[in-house]
Amino acid sequence: MNTKAFFKLSYGVYIVSANYENKDGGCVINTLAQVTSSPARLSIALNKNNETLRLIEGAGSFSAVVLSEDVDMELIKTFGFQSGRDAEKFEQASYERDLNGNPYPTEGIAARFSCKVTDRLDVDTHVILIGEVTEADIPSDSQVLTYADYHSKKKGTTPKNAPSYQESQTKGFRCSVCGYILEADELPEDFICPVCGKDASYFEKID
Numbered sequence: 470m471n472t473k474a475f476f477k478l479s480y481g482v483y484i485v486s487a488n489y490e491n492k493d494g495g496c497v498i499n500t501l502a503q504v505t506s507s508p509a510r511l512s513i514a515l516n517k518n519n520e521t522l523r524l525i526e527g528a529g530s531f532s533a534v535v536l537s538e539d540v541d542m543e544l545i546k547t548f549g550f551q552s553g554r555d556a557e558k559f560e561q562a563s564y565e566r567d568l569n570g571n572p573y574p575t576e577g578i579a580a581r582f583s584c585k586v587t588d589r590l591d592v593d594t595h596v597i598l599i600g601e602v603t604e605a606d607i608p609s610d611s612q613v614l615t616y617a618d619y620h621s622k623k624k625g626t627t628p629k630n631a632p633s634y635q636e637s638q639t640k641g642f643r644c645s646v647c648g649y650i651l652e653a654d655e656l657p658e659d660f661i662c663p664v665c666g667k668d669a670s671y672f673e674k675i676d
């Protein structure tokens with residue numbers, strides 16, 4: 470199997486979020502798609518380890534924003550490279566709430582949706598949720614961030630929890646948090662990951 474074929478799939482970059490039992494949370498995903506038009510429904514795929522899945526299933530609803538190409542990488546670091554079990558992500562972002570009471574980031578977004586969860590499919594490591602759209606809005610005329618541009622222009626990486634994650638063939642040192650790879654023979658002691666900001670102790674040698 471040529472696993473590079475998976476790199477030919479196109480996606481956007483999104484943040485899905487919810488509030489459950491007074492806890493706000495959310496995470497970056499690339500696996501959002503429209504599945505029907507009438508009624509309008511979206512699908513999302515979430516890793517079972519993600520706190521966001523617990524919150525969305527508890528709430529029975531979720532908010533989803535489409536990130537714009539001018540999004541601050543800090544927002545992606547906040548929502549894509551740490552768990553809501555360890556951090557209050559929405560304290561680090563400006564946000565509003567939808568009619569279901571779910572928070573959503575308001576900066577660096579090109580569109581937003583609110584959904585009620587209607588269906589669930591267990592796919593081993595992940596759960597696919599179907600959400601019926603109850604609100605949709607275009608808060609700015611920004612261009613959307615594609616998954617390809619996230620990698621090529623913003624130098625972003627994909628952590629292991631994402632369904633599209635692939636092991637790298639490159640030699641060097643890999644950040645155990647975000648997957649960033651430093652191609653070098655030696656890892657400087659004061660090295661800081663340019664993607665997620667972790668120090669050299671989070672890096673592991675790959676060869």
Ligand SMILES: Cc1cc2nc3c(=O)[nH]c(=O)nc-3n(C[C@H](O)[C@H](O)[C@H](O)COP(=O)(O)O)c2cc1C
Pocket residue numbers: 482494495496497498499500514515516518519520521522545548549550551552553554619625626627628630631632
């Ligand atoms: C570009 C990108 C795409 C991602 N796509 C997904 C995805 O589709 N599904 C998923 O479960 N996690 C995905 N992730 C990983 C989660 O955002 C990440 O594991 C997050 O820390 C989970 O936080 P939580 O535990 O608060 O839910 C992605 C991360 C990035 C940076």
